[in-house]
Amino acid sequence: MTNQARILVVDDEPQLTRVLRTGLKSRGYDVRAAADGLAGFEAFNDWHPDLVITDLAMPNVDGLELCRRLRAVSQVPIIVLSAKGEEKTKVEALDLGADDYVTKPFGIDELLARIRASLRRANAPAATEAMQTTLHSGDFHVDLDTRQITVRGKSIHLTPKEFDLLVYFIKHSGKVLTHRTLLAALWGGNYVEQNEYLRVFVGNLRKKIETDAASPRYILTEPWIGYRFDSGEP
Amino acid sequence: MQRSVLDQKWAGYVVAAVSVGALTLLLKIVGAHINAATVSLALLLNVLFIATRWGSLPALLASIVAMLCFNFFFLPPFSTFTIAATDNWIALLAFLITAVTAGQLSARAKRRAEEAEAGRHEIERLYAELRDAFERASHAEALRQSEKLKSALLDAVTHDLRTPLTSIKASVTTLLDEVRGRVDGEPPAGLDAESRVEMMEVIDEESDRLSRFINGLIELARIEAGELQLRRSWGAVDEIISAALSRAESITRNHRVELEVAKELPGVRVDERAVSEVVYTLVENAAKYSPKGSTIRITARRARDELIEMGVEDEGPGIQIDLRERVFDKFFRATRDGDVRSTQPAGTGMGLAIAKGLVEAHEGRIWIESGRNGKGTRVQFTLPTGDGDVIEERRYSAAAVETQ
Numbered sequence: 001m002t003n004q005a006r007i008l009v010v011d012d013e014p015q016l017t018r019v020l021r022t023g024l025k026s027r028g029y030d031v032r033a034a035a036d037g038l039a040g041f042e043a044f045n046d047w048h049p050d051l052v053i054t055d056l057a058m059p060n061v062d063g064l065e066l067c068r069r070l071r072a073v074s075q076v077p078i079i080v081l082s083a084k085g086e087e088k089t090k091v092e093a094l095d096l097g098a099d100d101y102v103t104k105p106f107g108i109d110e111l112l113a114r115i116r117a118s119l120r121r122a123n124a125p126a127a128t129e130a131m132q133t134t135l136h137s138g139d140f141h142v143d144l145d146t147r148q149i150t151v152r153g154k155s156i157h158l159t160p161k162e163f164d165l166l167v168y169f170i171k172h173s174g175k176v177l178t179h180r181t182l183l184a185a186l187w188g189g190n191y192v193e194q195n196e197y198l199r200v201f202v203g204n205l206r207k208k209i210e211t212d213a214a215s216p217r218y219i220l221t222e223p224w225i226g227y228r229f230d231s232g233e234p
Numbered sequence: 235m236q237r238s239v240l241d242q243k244w245a246g247y248v249v250a251a252v253s254v255g256a257l258t259l260l261l262k263i264v265g266a267h268i269n270a271a272t273v274s275l276a277l278l279l280n281v282l283f284i285a286t287r288w289g290s291l292p293a294l295l296a297s298i299v300a301m302l303c304f305n306f307f308f309l310p311p312f313s314t315f316t317i318a319a320t321d322n323w324i325a326l327l328a329f330l331i332t333a334v335t336a337g338q339l340s341a342r343a344k345r346r347a348e349e350a351e352a353g354r355h356e357i358e359r360l361y362a363e364l365r366d367a368f369e370r371a372s373h374a375e376a377l378r379q380s381e382k383l384k385s386a387l388l389d390a391v392t393h394d395l396r397t398p399l400t401s402i403k404a405s406v407t408t409l410l411d412e413v414r415g416r417v418d419g420e421p422p423a424g425l426d427a428e429s430r431v432e433m434m435e436v437i438d439e440e441s442d443r444l445s446r447f448i449n450g451l452i453e454l455a456r457i458e459a460g461e462l463q464l465r466r467s468w469g470a471v472d473e474i475i476s477a478a479l480s481r482a483e484s485i486t487r488n489h490r491v492e493l494e495v496a497k498e499l500p501g502v503r504v505d506e507r508a509v510s511e512v513v514y515t516l517v518e519n520a521a522k523y524s525p526k527g528s529t530i531r532i533t534a535r536r537a538r539d540e541l542i543e544m545g546v547e548d549e550g551p552g553i554q555i556d557l558r559e560r561v562f563d564k565f566f567r568a569t570r571d572g573d574v575r576s577t578q579p580a581g582t583g584m585g586l587a588i589a590k591g592l593v594e595a596h597e598g599r600i601w602i603e604s605g606r607n608g609k610g611t612r613v614q615f616t617l618p619t620g621d622g623d624v625i626e627e628r629r630y631s632a633a634a635v636e637t638q
Contacts, residue, residue, distance in 0.1 A: 013397055013400075013401070015397075015398070015401040015436050015439065015440055016397070016400055016401045016404065018401075018432065018436060019401050019404045019405045019408065019433065019436050020404065022408070022425075022429045022432055022433060023404060023405075023408040023433075025429075026408065026412070026424050026425045026429060027424075028424070057393075083392075083393070083396055085389065085392065104396055104397075104399075104400040105396060105399045105400040105402070105403035105404070106400070106403065106404065107403060107404070107407035108404050108407040108408045108411060109407060109411065111404075
């Protein structure tokens with residue numbers, strides 16, 4: 001059985017690209033590698049991969065610049081390889097449009113899980129969004145017209161902002177969302193530095209949707225970065 | 235400053251009364267042939283003195299006492315307080331005005347002086363405070379700089395430890411997955427024999443890389459702490475070079491190695507292991523950063539009387555002039571930090587730093603030049619032959635013979 005999906009690995013560390021190429025190929029993915037952002041962007045234009053895995057610190061064009069260039073031309077899922085201590089760059093990459101990150105050193109399982117999630121999101125039908133009146137994801141049912149939400153079959157009452165926040169989470173289920181991204185999406189560009197706003201709303205939302213707000217299973221905190229929503233979809 | 239008894243407020247009044255009394259007595263004793271004007275001037279002088287020293291109130295007392303004494307002893311009718319003539323009233327008035335005016339003036343001058351003193355103290359205090367603040371700030375700045383350097387070094391070290399670790403972890407987990415079988419939602423890893431070997435090769439190579447890095451760190455720390463113990467002995471330059479080359483055999487397999495060693499080079503008194511390490515590092519760098527099939531040239535010649543100059547030259551892309559000093563800094567890598575495009579794995583950034591430490595421990599010098607025809611890189615270093623030491627030693631043994 002093969003996945004057929006095409007993955008471009010961009011890293012200046014030849015040993016790691018060697019491992020990833022072999023490891024991902026053994027899972028049926030079609031893999032190509034590039035040694036820096038410039039070569040990576042060329043390979044992307046040439047080959048049109050389904051997913052890009054990129055390191056952040058690279059000579060010539062680095063990972064951030066690659067994210068920027070890719071987002072200018074494509075919505076291809078991007079997974080960033082980062083190291084502890086690179087939080088700032090990591091957040092920047094996510095703000096620039098990267099979908100997810102894996103912290104070095106990582107097990108191949110973790111990377112494979114992120115690849116699967118990113119590919120699934122990318123392949124989910126999104127074309128009908130404008131017409132869509134209901135959302136369904138895992139434990140959540142949303143009627144966008146009547147603005148009613150049920151969690152695990154139970155109807156819950158949300159304020160308008162909480163409703164918007166939850167719908168945004170559901171629409172971006174599984175993806176790491178930075179504080180900045182959420183604030184800009186919900187409150188607009190003037191509020192991107194107001195992390196405490198977000199914390200309050202997330203706190204309230206957790207009280208209403210989580211079974212145990214102290215150890216949430218839907219709205220997961222990504223320390224220093226933002227949140228990741230898990231709808232409970234198997 | 236301690237306050238004397240004379241500085242006390244009451245002392246002014248006592249001195250005022252006593253001094254006027256004493257002066258009057260003195261004037262009385264000196265005789266009646268002194269006229270009233272002289273007496274009054276003398277007493278006024280006394281009032282002035284009191285005023286400047288103790289201020290207007292003691293001076294006022296002095297002036298009243300002086301006026302009374304003047305009136306009683308020197309103005310007719312004598313021995314009464316009656317004042318007959320109008321001009322004597324004027325004299326009394328003069329005493330009073332002098333006392334008050336002089337008192338005020340002296341009080342003001344005193345206040346000014348005190349203010350000036352206080353101002354001086356304030357300036358001194360501000361200056362000290364400013365100096366302290368400045369010292370604290372520069373200390374904090376120095377600390378900040380050293381912290382910055384430390385964190386940069388830490389970043390470099392963690393990066394070099396984590397990079398091989400990442401490849402090892404990814405390889406091992408890939409192999410483990412295959413051994414353990416199916417992972418959730420994922421087809422089983424179909425590793426063929428070749429891929430398995432490749433994964434294990436990566437693990438092997440990357441473990442070696444970690445080990446090399448850690449050895450380098452230890453060597454570097456030893457050099458920096460000045461704990462490098464050179465075991466000097468007489469050796470031949472060509473032997474040192476061939477020891478390094480035989481160690482580097484596997485990495486120079488794809489290059490042509492040329493030797494240009496001058497004939498009849500004097501022996502050198504060095505730590506052979508250390509110098510061989512320097513040559514090995516330079517050859518390794520040359521092989522790493524120059525194309526396959528190109529030539530690596532190793533040279534050795536006598537530069538001056540007591541100096542041997544050795545060099546390793548490659549036909550690679552060369553090192554920019556502005557980076558030629560920095561490549562000797564620890565953890566600096568021209569390939570990464572200088573943005574030179576390369577598909578070769580970056581080094582540890584320690585090789586040249588260690589080489590420099592070893593050369594300098596031998597009182598030698600190491601530097602980088604362009605190779606032949608301005609292309610490639612040539613790393614040159616000098617070593618003292620140790621002839622000076624020989625003379626010293628001979629002298630010493632001669633002296634030892636003489637004393638026997």
